Amino acid sequence: MTKLLSQEMIKQLISMKEAVDIIDKTFIGIGEGTxxxxxxxxxxxxxxGGYPYYDGFVNAMPAYVGWNDSAGLKWVAGVAGERKAQGLPYINAMLLLIDPKLGEFVAVMDGTYISNLRTGAQTASALSTLTDKKHLTVGMFGSGVQARFQIEALVERFVIDRLVIWNHRRSTAEKYAEDVRSLVDGEVIVVDNPEDATKNDVVITVTGAHEPIITKEMIEPGTIVMPMGSFQEISDELILAADYLYVDHVYQALHRGALEHLTEKGLITPDDVTATIGEVAAGKVAVENLDDAITILIPIGMGAMDVAVGGEVYKKAVEQSIGEEFEFITYE
Known part of the structure; x- marks a missing residue:
């Protein structure tokens, strides 16, 4: 039998704190090779821009996670076009889990909430792996759904002394500021000039920008820049000037998002990656002193994170008898 879990069921079964802890364990597992x-x-x-002209993509993201013996696939779509015209969210995902020993599908569940949850959680986990600071100032570029999850996750590990928000539409930024104000201990500020949001300990971009918003001149030493989007949110000059480059998955990070076309030009190679987050988490690589350096940190997103969170959700669903059971195949 296969367990079917809706988004509302999943929300009952997992908290952001639990998600961040799950991502910690998974980063360690990545570093250890499990x-x-x-x-x-x-x-x-x-x-x-090519055929078919639906203005979208679908990613297949399989993984096995040793520490909780979970295997599965996230199938995630991002479609503008007609989906946007109908007022639907850009991202839509499903997660399929399989028993790795038996090959039976044990769960089919909403992957959109898990995807958003783990993306926020991996930011908090990655940052707490690289820095022992307990207080942070944060510059947030973007004011959508993911920007909210970023703050929900960060406050599980850090006290935010200041949150500075920039968005291409100020009204959206102001609404987001009100939404997250109760989560932030310090001041929450909306700015019109992107540079005003870059003078912080951490700068996070969660936008759909195809052209750089942040340039080399905007970033001071001691800043960790996290371009989380799948496009070109920070300038090539900033990337090439960085002292350290940390990623979650070398191949994926080099071929998507901020590093993609630098890789295509041969200006960035695997040798330019300081270390993976997993190598640091597993204690295989020591973190350099980042206080006087410009650091680029890119947890671009790995299927292992979705599978790890989904695996824990499934176990809790079984324990609490939550979800529907469906028999796709009847064996005689």
């Missing part, structure tokens, strides 16, 4: 995470397989549905 996580198997092939690169994403991308199906272009017109995201790059």
């Amino acid at each position: 996580v198997v995470n092939p690169p994403k397989v991308n199906l272009d549905l017109g995201q790059t």
